[in-house]
Amino acid sequence: MLSDIDKKMYEWQLNVPGFGERGQEILRNSTALVSRVGGLGGPLAFSLAAAGIGKIILVHGGELREDDLNRQIVMHHDGLGEPRHSQAADTLRRFNPHVEIESVGENITEENVAGLVSKSDIVFSCAPLFEERLLMNREAVAQKKLLVDGAMFNMEGQVLAVRGGETTCLGCLVDSPPEGWQRRFPVIGALSAMIAQISALEGIKMLTGLGSAQTDTLIHVDSLSMDMRKIKVKRNPNCRYCK
DSSP: OOOHHHHHHTHHHHTSTTTHHHHHHHHHTOEEEEEOOSTTHHHHHHHHHHHTOSEEEEEOOSBOOGGGTTTOTTSOGGGTTSBHHHHHHHHHHHHOTTSEEEEESSOOOTTTHHHHHHTOSEEEEOOSSHHHHHHHHHHHHHTTOEEEEEEEEBTEEEEEEEETTTSOOHHHHOSSOOTTOOSOOOBOHHHHHHHHHHHHHHHHHHHHOOSOOOBTEEEEEETTTTEEEEEEOOOOTTOTTTO
């Protein structure tokens, strides 16, 4: 049940038709895994905390660098050289002390992915490397968890919402990491934040049943022209993740 503090804090969204107290109760009792918490995962995790999800697990290895600060908005300049995951956790705890935050100072690997996904109700895949994204996709499908995969390059971004074991998964579209793909790529931070908000909304919709989550659909955004397309996709019968 919602506390009096919950009802006060989330009053505006409780008035959204089709959401209400039931939707807020679902969020309050849900755990989200966010990997990583940079330009995409940072603002996404912030919006989840603002929405009042019960617990957020932040997964991100390494220390903050100067070239992170143009887009990693849950970090701060005084934290240069310090672990990213702990800075992000501190920001979210200060913003909403009623949300439980767990932070993990390493990236998604073959060794930790199954355990981390098992602790969550929904996985937000925000990693820049396909190896990590496909690991999270594999485990979300195998464990029948919800997954939202967000990505961007240059001035374009995309979001794919997945119901593990039921709908199209990332592996249906990308079987293996593209040759030559690297972690560093051109992007403006505002686009990362835009894709983060679309991802957060799709996740909230899938968790609570609000509206229609865009599964089996690739949401594509071209921020130069401000065109948004919804591209229908079908499950690949030869997909090694969800066949």
